[in-house]
Amino acid sequence: MIAVNHLSKRYGAHPAVNDVTFQCEPGTVTGFLGPNGAGKSTTMRMICGLTPPSAGTATINGVRYQDLPNPGREIGILLDASAQHAGRTGQEALTLAALTMGVDRRRVGETLERVGLNAVAAKRRVGKYSLGMRQRLGLAQALLGEPRVLILDEPANGLDPEGIFWMRGLLREFADRGGTVLLSSHLLREVEAVADRLVVIGGGRIVAQGSKDELLAGTGTVVRALDPQTLRTALERAGLTATTSTDGSLLVQAEPVAVGRVAADAGAVLIELRSAESNGLEQIFLTLTAGDSVLEAVK
Numbered sequence: 001m002i003a004v005n006h007l008s009k010r011y012g013a014h015p016a017v018n019d020v021t022f023q024c025e026p027g028t029v030t031g032f033l034g035p036n037g038a039g040k041s042t043t044m045r046m047i048c049g050l051t052p053p054s055a056g057t058a059t060i061n062g063v064r065y066q067d068l069p070n071p072g073r074e075i076g077i078l079l080d081a082s083a084q085h086a087g088r089t090g091q092e093a094l095t096l097a098a099l100t101m102g103v104d105r106r107r108v109g110e111t112l113e114r115v116g117l118n119a120v121a122a123k124r125r126v127g128k129y130s131l132g133m134r135q136r137l138g139l140a141q142a143l144l145g146e147p148r149v150l151i152l153d154e155p156a157n158g159l160d161p162e163g164i165f166w167m168r169g170l171l172r173e174f175a176d177r178g179g180t181v182l183l184s185s186h187l188l189r190e191v192e193a194v195a196d197r198l199v200v201i202g203g204g205r206i207v208a209q210g211s212k213d214e215l216l217a218g219t220g221t222v223v224r225a226l227d228p229q230t231l232r233t234a235l236e237r238a239g240l241t242a243t244t245s246t247d248g249s250l251l252v253q254a255e256p257v258a259v260g261r262v263a264a265d266a267g268a269v270l271i272e273l274r275s276a277e278s279n280g281l282e283q284i285f286l287t288l289t290a291g292d293s294v295l296e297a298v299k
């Protein structure tokens with residue numbers, strides 16, 4: 001289990017991660033979703049003890065990463081697949097990892113096979129690997145110590161569609177056997193297919209979290225007015241929370257009838273009023289993480 005409590009990281013005056021709290025339970029895949037620069041990598045680096053938090057804590061199975069006696073046996077990490085020694089072969093890289101962790105060397109071959117790197121690939125230098133092959137090798141390193149927790153930052157980068165499908169299967173199976181998976185992506189489609197739970201981050205803050213089903217239901221009301229400011233002010237006065245989406249509409253955490261009443265009382269002319277349910281996760285992602293890279297994120 002991964003527990004993140006009020007985690008923050010400031011770089012100078014810039015809050016890269018701001019009071020982030022979530023948990024990842026055994027038996028589940030949690031998708032950590034947000035546009036570029038949202039704070040996903042910084043959060044993961046803090047969980048893995050690579051970046052010191054400005055505030056808050058993160059633990060794996062109740063213990064801080066730095067305090068785990070043999071971290072690779074508890075938690076498998078893939079943060080940056082390109083950060084591997086280019087001069088070693090895949091086999092050498094994994095053998096070294098096995099020695100470091102005290103894992104039986106026989107597991108090296110098995111694990112390479114498990115991630116789809118055959119004997120020829122295993123003997124090739126990592127410098128000659130494609131990004132997809134590096135991701136597979138990184139995943140092999142993460143799995144080698146038979147950990148119960150996996151933390152993977154954008155693991156689908158560089159994988160072809162068949163590779164992405166394969167990875168989803170592997171992560172699903174890992175979780176179904178009782179493992180805990182935290183997996184980040186800036187692409188909604190990538191995590192939607194495999195995650196049980198979603199944690200959505202935007203501008204360093206958690207903007208939504210819950211089970212995929214929860215997030216698909218109860219997403220509130222999408223409303224658009226001729227004069228958005230009048231509507232926004234009226235909603236605020238009525239105590240309703242509204243978030244502006246990239247297309248100018250508002251997502252309000254209330255039923256359409258309540259929103260319609262507030263608009264009517266304020267004399268706001270509505271040009272759209274509907275339940276956000278039908279748009280599901282895509283609408284949540286578009287609305288809650290409204291920013292420059294959002295349109296790319298739902299491609």
Ligand SMILES: Nc1ncnc2c1ncn2[C@@H]1O[C@H](COP(=O)(O)OP(=O)(O)OP(=O)(O)O)[C@@H](O)[C@H]1O
Pocket residue numbers: 011015016017034035036037038039040041042043186
């Ligand atoms: N070492 C650093 N020094 C200063 N600012 C940083 C540093 N690392 C990250 N940041 C800033 O913190 C914010 C969050 O970055 P982070 O890499 O965590 O986002 P991300 O969600 O992982 O994005 P991406 O998908 O692009 O990797 C960004 O504004 C980034 O510029």
